[in-house]
Amino acid sequence: MEQTVTIDANGSLTLPNEYRKILGLLAGDKITVQLKGNKLVLLSPHDPVKIVQTLVRKYIPAERSLADELIAERRREAASE
16 A cells, blocks of 8 residues: 655654554554654554454455464364374
8 A cells, every 4th residue: 555645844644544443543542653764653442353354355345354364274284183
């Protein structure tokens, strides 16, 4: 995911709404900002597992459970050993 944002005269920028939703960010939340080489990294204070789940959920039908599929696959593998 990539979007271009503009830095205003005060040095502020607005995170795209979609990014705020995915990260669970609300007005007043504090994020960690890191400078890594020539990259600015913004870290959400929220659970990274939930963030990834939100990103992946867009591509997986709601009625499908990847956890259940993984468990079933592991059971099949164990049974064949």
